[in-house]
Amino acid sequence: MPFENLNNVHYDATEKTAVGKALNDLEAALTPKLRNLSPDERKKYGSINEQNKLIVNKALDYHNNQPALSSxxxxxxxxxxxxxxxxxxxxxxxxxQSLLDGLxxxxxxxxxxxxxxxxxxxGFSQxxxxxxxAGFETKVNEMAQFFPRSGTSTPPSDSPTS
Structure with a gap:
């Protein structure tokens, strides 16, 4: 027997509204500072790797602790x-990203x-x-299109494809 109701925690209308408002507020706060880069610009400027972040951190550390050595x-x-x-x-x-993963x-x-x-x-319709x-034969025939090679007999495995 397949597992059912793995997630029976649902969002009510108030929660959906609150999330929508929070997202609107977040977009309003961030959008003025966001910049679109072309694929060429993304490639040109890239992202500094971990080694280069260490260089940035060390330059800042020297500037903060021994400013006379700063350019x-x-x-x-x-x-x-x-x-x-x-x-x-x-x-x-x-x-x-943590929120996205959870969602x-x-x-x-x-x-x-x-x-x-x-x-x-x-299965019930079958x-x-x-x-x-009355009506179930049509329903089964319409749903059967989603079960390749099985016609109206047995549905595919118990796991969705995406």
């Missing part, structure tokens, strides 16, 4: 602003629950079609 050609206020923004953005991305996991469970219920409904109950 006068660097705008250190801008350097610090860039650094602080990068740390803030990375922290925000990490938090958002994706919840969606997977809801999808699985829906799929299992649909398979149960299809039974009712076999008893010649």
């Amino acid at each position: 006068p050609d660097v705008d250190w206020d801008e350097f610090q602003n860039d650094y602080d923004s990068r740390v803030f953005i990375q922290s925000t991305i990490t938090r958002l 994706d996991n919840n969606k997977i469970l809801h999808d699985f629950d829906n799929y299992q219920a649909a398979l149960t409904d299809y 039974y009712k079609a076999g008893t010649k109950t």
Whole structure:
């Protein structure tokens, strides 16, 4: 027997509204500072790797602890602003990614629950079609298109494809 109702925690209208408002507020706060890069620009500017982040961190460490050793050609206020923004953005991305992962996991469970219920409904419809109950033969024939090579007999495996 397949697992059913793996996720029976649902969002009510108030929660959906609150999430929508929070997303609207987040978009309003972030959008003015977001920049679109072309594929060429993304390739050109890229992302500094871990080794290069160590160079940035060491330059900042020297500037903060031994400023006499810092280049006068660097705008250190801008350097610090860039650094602080990068740390803030990375922290925000990490938090958002955690939320995305959780939402994706919840969606997977809801999808699985829906799929299992649909398979149960299809099996019931097959039974009712076999008893010649009006309407079920049409329903089975319409749903059978989603079960390749099985016609109207047995549905595919108990796991959705995506």
